[in-house]
Amino acid sequence: xxxxxxxxxxxxxxxxxxxxxxxxxxxxxxxxxxxxxxxxxxxxxxxxxxxxxxxxxxxxxxxxxxxxxxxxxxxxxxxxxxxxxxxxxxxxxxxxxxxxxxxxxxxxxxxxxxxxxxxxxxxxxxxxxxxxxxxxxxxxxxxxxxxxxxxxxxxxxxxxxxxxxxxxxxxxxxxxxxxxxxxxxxxxxxxxxxxxxxxxxxxxxxxxxxxxxxxxxxxxxxxxxxxxxxxxxxxxxxxxxxxxxxxxxxxxxxxxxxxxxxxxxxxxxxxxxxxxxxxxxxxxxxxxxxxxxxxxxxxxxxxxxxxxxxxxxxxxxxxxxxxxxxxxxxxxxxxxxxxxxxxxxxxxxxxxxxxxxxxxxxxxxxxxxxxxxxxxxxx
Amino acid sequence: xxxxxxxxxxxxxxxxxxxxxxxxxxxxxxxxxxxxxxxxxxxxxxxxxxxxxxxxxxxxxxxxxxxxxxxxxxxxxxxxxxxxx
Numbered sequence: 001x002x003x004x005x006x007x008x009x010x011x012x013x014x015x016x017x018x019x020x021x022x023x024x025x026x027x028x029x030x031x032x033x034x035x036x037x038x039x040x041x042x043x044x045x046x047x048x049x050x051x052x053x054x055x056x057x058x059x060x061x062x063x064x065x066x067x068x069x070x071x072x073x074x075x076x077x078x079x080x081x082x083x084x085x086x087x088x089x090x091x092x093x094x095x096x097x098x099x100x101x102x103x104x105x106x107x108x109x110x111x112x113x114x115x116x117x118x119x120x121x122x123x124x125x126x127x128x129x130x131x132x133x134x135x136x137x138x139x140x141x142x143x144x145x146x147x148x149x150x151x152x153x154x155x156x157x158x159x160x161x162x163x164x165x166x167x168x169x170x171x172x173x174x175x176x177x178x179x180x181x182x183x184x185x186x187x188x189x190x191x192x193x194x195x196x197x198x199x200x201x202x203x204x205x206x207x208x209x210x211x212x213x214x215x216x217x218x219x220x221x222x223x224x225x226x227x228x229x230x231x232x233x234x235x236x237x238x239x240x241x242x243x244x245x246x247x248x249x250x251x252x253x254x255x256x257x258x259x260x261x262x263x264x265x266x267x268x269x270x271x272x273x274x275x276x277x278x279x280x281x282x283x284x285x286x287x288x289x290x291x292x293x294x295x296x297x298x299x300x301x302x303x304x305x306x307x308x309x310x311x312x313x314x315x316x317x318x319x320x321x322x323x324x325x326x327x328x329x330x331x332x333x334x335x336x337x338x339x340x341x342x343x344x345x346x347x348x349x350x351x352x353x354x355x356x357x358x359x360x361x362x363x364x365x366x367x368x369x370x371x372x373x374x375x376x377x378x379x
Numbered sequence: 380x381x382x383x384x385x386x387x388x389x390x391x392x393x394x395x396x397x398x399x400x401x402x403x404x405x406x407x408x409x410x411x412x413x414x415x416x417x418x419x420x421x422x423x424x425x426x427x428x429x430x431x432x433x434x435x436x437x438x439x440x441x442x443x444x445x446x447x448x449x450x451x452x453x454x455x456x457x458x459x460x461x462x463x464x
Contacts, residue, residue, distance in 0.1 A: 196438070311452065358445055
């Protein structure tokens with residue numbers, strides 16, 4: 001039983017990685033695209049690069065094929081990530097580093113990263129002459145790359161493994177001593193999940209089966225939320241604000257709820273007790289409503305986590321964009337608004353820390369409640 | 380006159396969509412504020428009646444607030460979809 005949920009947790013990771021690989025990618029081409037824009041919008045602003053807040057915000061919220069750290073003048077410092085693509089036009093699996101695209105200036109092995117239109121940020125085929133024109137007749141290649149969000153998930157997995165394996169070793173060595181160090185941070189959280197989420201929601205007899213999944217999803221969401229708030233390198237990717245990731249987390253909850261549903265659970269869905277017969281036969285109104293309920297519960301889990309975390313990031317990015325918008329008008333306005341902006345951003349980040357914990361807590365609590373409802377005995 | 384109204388409508392439809400998104404987001408904010416305000420208010424009343432139950436009341440209040448925020452965020456996501464897609 002415990003092994004089964006461990007296998008499910010393992011497949012969660014594989015699932016999440018696979019799904020995020022199929023999510024949208026947006027290449028961060030700040031300096032180059034701004035230069036291109038300036039060349040086209042000829043004489044108006046040659047010196048100052050026009051700041052576009054919408055583009056700025058979406059670049060930082062979205063996924064990307066390389067990890068952009070900072071831009072100094074015209075140079076971008078970015079960590080290239082591997083691109084793994086199955087090209088249907090060339091019928092071959094291509095693996096290479098994203099640095100070969102030179103921030104969107106060249107095409108490589110018949111592929112390039114699209115800069116505008118509906119495929120913006122994704123990898124598309126180019127025409128045979130090897131230039132930069134998109135081949136509109138070819139279908140997009142199957143993109144399995146290690147994008148920024150996937151890399152961040154791997155970093156989070158490494159962090160979780162390090163934290164929990166070191167704690168487990170300390171407990172194995174002397175199980176009866178008082179916790180110190182990392183243990184004293186994590187043990188209250190684990191006990192909180194066991195005693196205040198799992199036990200009341202699922203019941204004394206069955207909560208043990210679901211504890212591995214609940215703990216894993218709580219710490220995965222919590223650590224990813226926290227990592228998303230850190231602006232420096234191994235952090236700062238918007239993982240839980242990526243709807244593919246939250247989709248997979250919600251699907252996991254849905255799968256576990258469905259597969260652990262006992263006869264009582266299905267009876268309540270298809271033949272709810274206490275409901276008059278004419279709502280179930282000939283037109284099964286009640287069962288349809290119940291089935292819609294079964295689908296919407298995980299769907300709401302997905303949207304809640306995605307929207308909360310994305311909104312937090314958008315607010316922080318919006319405050320920073322204010323500085324640049326004012327700076328475009330006059331450099332002194334930019335400097336003066338920056339004090340206010342940074343203060344507000346610090347305050348919002350404190351709120352975001354609270355939201356990071358609360359969203360992880362609510363996701364885990366609701367999953368536990370659904371498991372409890374699925375395994376409830378007849379009363 | 381008729382042509383002018385038609386042209387105006389064609390031009391305005393894009394702007395109307397953006398205004399609709401703005402109004403929708405405003406309504407979502409108001410609704411979330413009202414809902415969570417009610418929860419906060421009854422939580423305060425409950426704590427005043429029975430100060431030793433503060434812990435239970437606080438966790439239940441936070442859960443209810445998070446659920447309501449979830450619904451408000453649905454509206455925000457729809458408004459963002461209108462604006463940007």
